[in-house]
Structures are given as structure tokens and as C-alpha cells.
Amino acid sequence: MQSAAPLVKMSGVEKNFGAARALTGVDFEVNRGSCVGLVGHNGAGKSTLMNVLSGVILPDEGEVQIGGVLLDNGYDPAGAARHGVRSVFQELSLCPNLTVAENLRISHPSIKGIGWRKAARKVILDELDRIFPGHGISPDTEVSSLSIARRQMVEIARAFSSVTSKIELVILDEPTSSLDQNSAAQLVDFVRQFVGKGGSVILISHLLGEILDASDKIVVMRDGRSVAVDEARNFNRARLVRDMGDVLAENSEFGARSGAKREGPPVVTGPAEDEHQLVLYPGEIVGFAGLSGHGQTEMLVRIFEAAQGARGPIVATDRAAFVAGDRQTDGIFPLWSITQNIFVSSLERLKKGLSFDFERAEREAQDWQSRLSVRTADMGNNILSLSGGNQQKALFARALGSDAGIVLMDDPMRGVDVGTKQEVYEILAEEAANGRALIWYTTETDELKHCDRVYVFREGKIVAELSGDALNEANILGASFEKEDA
């Protein structure tokens, strides 16, 4: 299927943001009918490169050609769409106040006239069915009431849907960060089908298995350069990690952590009438598993509210901090610096007299910067100057830097790179050893290896509690799907 000339040819692309050199002369090619995997650390320049390709930002230097046409300075997202380039970015771009079908209509102006609603409904529903069979999304739902995973599915389906406009290349920037394993696998299958029919895909992901499965060619980026380009079959996990500049930590197994000593009374207790009653002891890391959108986030919020003193069936006896996964909606204060974003949860602790102690906050922020390797020249910079994964690190610092005894994590590793993840895992284990109680909702089954116990959720309820030998992938998946697939 591959024709001689590449579909996308970027050469010598440079981009600086002030003093920060985001891209330092990158060459990048995508052939027709192929999927290119793009990996690298948070802040390596992956998203910036894709922003250049999709016309969101103009490069300082270098050339971009699509289909043999050299793009000029007037290139913009509309121009990208004319060249058949579609993008799904980390920060979702759906209008929350519109329905799924209405959102499709926005990017497809050719759907018009009487009955456009019906046509739009059909297009998006067909595409969702094609990519994510069994998705359970109604096209008449308002986007704001969808879980972040379902929003991500709609966004992906919208990018792949075609009415009259051409579609040559789809850029997927962290498309699976909120999806559970099942939906992520569906997407990888679909990507292979799509490139089989001659389309092209650029896939950015921190899940290396996904990259290896979906890609024909892999490009590794580091510090604004592309450091390795090769056929996907010549890569394996170890080489990818090495090329990114990390040492692969020993892959831990299930059961590595289970059996922390329980001391004293639990800090969180769920409704007593539940079949599997939720309990959380100091020093424990408890995982929430199950398909995404089955009530895990809601449970975390209810525990958080209980810790703030809300009366209800859940009892929490200590203060709680929340690490948001949906950072745009639940986490970031966009007008503030990184430092202020970290210490918004410590306003009481960092008081000096009547005033907030800004100097101490700055010192502590610098500690967090080195501890979590936040990539920025100055923690006083605006939070939005950070890449997505680095913003997430700031949210971790916010929770861990507070004096809360309970830390609630809502799929917090979205968009965080492999190296940092390893560091965060260690920090979480340390925090637990220091007597903190942690609840960790994650859509990545591998992360549950770092938990003492796991509660599996289905349809808003806890349907299984797994620990010890029973804590393994088969049991987690089994409990997640039970009855639905039977």
C-alpha cells in the first residue's frame, strides 16, 4: 500500500517558547498506510511537534510538507483539515454543553438541512460502533454528563468519522490515557484496520505495549530531538525505555506489596450493608479497578466529601486530599503559577501570622520540583506552561504536600511518562509506609500491582475485593465483566 513519497515530511523543525527550546531541529516522516508510534518523556516535545503538524502553532524554523505540498505561514488548523489531517489531543476539545451528535456536526459542516440531527446521530453512532463495540453511549447525551473515558471515545470516533471531507492522517495524542484496557485494545485493533485501508495514524502513548502493538514505525523523542527512528519490529520494551533515557525498573508482580500490617482503626469505612464493605487502614494502598465509568470516581468524591464532614453512609476520620485525573476540569487553576497550584491545598498549613507564607511555599515547591522532576525553569511560571504530564505531577505534589492523612487518586497517571511513573510509585509506597492511607483508582491493570488490596467496581457497586493470591489480572478482569459477557 505504501507509495514512494511520504504523506508527511517535516524537516529541521525548531520551536522555542521564550528561553525554553521545545523542538531543536526535528525530522519526521509518516508514510501512507502506516501507523507511526511517537514516544518520549513528558515535555520531550511530542505534543509540540504534533501542534506544528496540525497547524496550531507555527514553527520558528524548518519545513512541513503534506502530500508533497509545502505548507506556508498561513497554515492553520483549518488548513490542516483541508489536507485531511485530524487530531485528538490530550486536552479534550468537545463542547460540554452540546450533545454527542451536535459535537459531530460542529466538525462536519457538510451535515446540514432539515434532518441534520438524524444524520449526525447516525454518523457518530456508526463510528462508535465500529471502533468501540458495546460502548453504551447515546448520541443524544450531553457531553458534560459523560465520564472522561466516554468523552475520549467520542472524541476519537469524531476524528475518524468521515462525511464528505477527506481523511488522510489521524493524530492520536494520548488517546487511551482515560480508557480501560478493553477499550484501549479495541482502539489498537481499529488503528490496524484503518492503516490497512491506506489511512495513516500517529500514535502518542506512554503505554509502551500499545505502541509496540499498533505501530509500523516508532520515533523516540528526547529533549526536543528525535533520538531513534526504526521499524516497530526492531523495538522491544527494554530498547524503548533505554532510548527514552531511562533504566527499566524491575517489573513488579502482583502480590509484591500485599499484606501491610493494619494498625489501629480504619480511616475510611463504607456503608455496612454493602456485600463488600469498603475499609481503608493507615499505611495501606487500596486500588479501585473495573471498567472506567463504573462509579469509581464517584466513590472517591463521596469519600472526599465525608472527610470534609458531609454526613452519609461513608465515614472518614481524617482529612483527605484528591489527585484529579481529569486535570482541566478537576485540578488546574489556570491563572496561577505552578507553586500556587501546589499549595492551594496547604493554605492553612503554610500560614505565618495572618499571611500565607509565600517564601516557604517557594522553597517547598523547589523540593517537589526535584522530587518529581517537574520540567520547568521556574516553579513561578504559569501552570499551563507545563506539558500535560508535568501538570499532573504538580497535582500529585498538591496532594502529597498537604497534611491530609487520606490521599484519593482518580486515575492520576494520565499522560505521565514511564520514568516518572516509577518514581511516583516509590513515593506512594513511602507515603504509605509513613502511615498515610491511599486509594488509587486506575485504568491500567499493571498499576494495581502496587496495591495491597483491590476493590473491583461494576455498575456503581463494589463487586469483588481481591487481595493476596486472589489479586491477579484474571480475577480483576473476571469481576469487571461478570454477567455482562456471560
Added chain:
Amino acid sequence: MTWVSQLVQKPWVWAWFGAVSMWVIITGVSGFGAGGQVMSAAASFGTFFVIVAIGQMFVITLGPGNVDLSIPACMTLSATLAMKFMNGDPGLLVPGFLISLGVGLAIGTTNFLLILFLRIPPIIATLSASFLYQSTAIWSNRGLRVKPPEVLGDFAVAKVAGVPILTLVVLVVTVGMAFLLHRTRFGLSVLAVGQNEKAAKLAGIRVERVRFLTYLMCAVFASVCGFFLAGFSGGAALNMGEQYLLMSIAVVVIGGTSVAGGYANLTGLWGASLFMFLLVSMLNTLGLSAGYRLIVTGAIIVAVIVVSGRKLAR
């Protein structure tokens, strides 16, 4: 000239730039004597604008949809009840002031409870509640102008070296409020809620407590303003708060506070208050009729918002 470019970045600069330009025009047309007089008047009237605008600024900073439209009614009711109680007796000044404060606390609480329990947008809650407050004031004073005790009137117009004492007091209050906004837990919480209410809640900020205190503060500032304005203008009248609704919002916005919430400053409030007063004075000086005056005022407000809005959008 880095300090110039830095200064131009500050959102409050435009309000001060406007105020100075207006004064220059007035002085140019009418001479230095008139310029001095108009400046003194601007300080007096501007002080009252600033008092209500401080409260409104905190409310607007809470984020989209937050605005207190009950300020005029609150001023009127506070002034009416306090003046009626004192009935010109200087000995009752302190309890009279306490009554005024009490009115502010009651109105702030009512506003907040309407917003919280009826789940109606603040704009509707405060607007409809203000009919209640205004009616109470009408019922209480029956359209008469209730005179203040002489001491209060004297204090409200007293000057030291040409500067009204009340202006100096409010300047000190402004500095205190700047501290409250930028350095205390409460102020930082207001700024956080205004940027992202959901994130603020999940970061552990008691959003509803912050909202309550903010509306309470706004009503108290309005009631105190009503108290002193009654002293300044020779009594409580039913229409005394009329121009303060639009003025409180205009001063906040022109002063560089973000209408979208989460960003505020107090420096701009003074610039904007002086600007609004001097603008009207300048148009008077140029001899424009009332109709033209309103059109030009409106156009200038829009222009300022466009210019400052563009800076914030970056």
C-alpha cells in the same frame, strides 16, 4: 524602557491613565483652580464608589454568574433604618452604626441562603431580594428624607489638607483588603474558586463557606457606604443608591478585575472610581447634554473593557 512595558502589562494601568487624562482635559479647559476643586470632589465621590466596589470585586472574582445586584437596596435600607433610629441624635451614633452593620449582615446572609437553598443564580437571587429590601425601606421612611446627626454629616465632609478624611480611612481599608485578597487563606480561596470551582472543592476549599463570607462582606460594605453617604448628602433618600449598581460593576471591571473570575486587584478600583467621576465632570465641562453624556460614558466603558479584555485573554 522595561519598566514602561511592565507597567503597561498591569491591568489597572488603563483606569489610572483614563483618570489622569480626564483631569488634564478638565484642567486644560477650565484652569488649575477648577482642576483642584474637581479633584477634591472626585476624591469625595470616588471614595463612596470604592467602598461598594471592594465588595462587588470580591463577589465578581468568585467566577461567572456571581454579582451582587442588591447593593443599591442594601445602601438605602441601611441608611434609612440607621438615620431613623438616630433621628438626628449624636449620642446614638454608635448604636446607629451597629444597626447599619446589622442590616448588611442580614442582607448578606439572606442573599447567600437564597443562592444556596433555592439554587437560583446569584444575579436573580440578589435582584429579586433587592425588591424586598427596597420595599422595606419605602415602608419604613415613607418617602421622607431622614436627616443624619450633625456630627456624622460633619465627619463625612471633613477634610485634612484638602483631602477628605473618609478618603484616607477608605485608603487604609483598601490596603487591608489588598492584603486580605492576595495573602490570606480567605482571599486566595476566593481567587481559586473563581478560576475553577470544581477544582477548588477537590483541593479542599470550603467553597460555600467562601461564597457566604464574600456575599456577607459585599453587603456589609454596601450598608456602611449607605450610612456614610446619608451623612455626606444630608440624609437617607430612597433613590440614594440608584447609580451605585452600575457604578460598582463598572469600577470593578474598568479597574482590571477579570469578569470571568479568579483575578482581581484593588489598585484599579481607585483609578476607575476617579476615572468614572472625572469622565462625567469632563463631559459636563465640555457642555454636553445629558443624552450625549450617557452615550459617551457607555462608549468609553466598552472601549476600556475591549482594551483590558484583550490583555487578559493572552
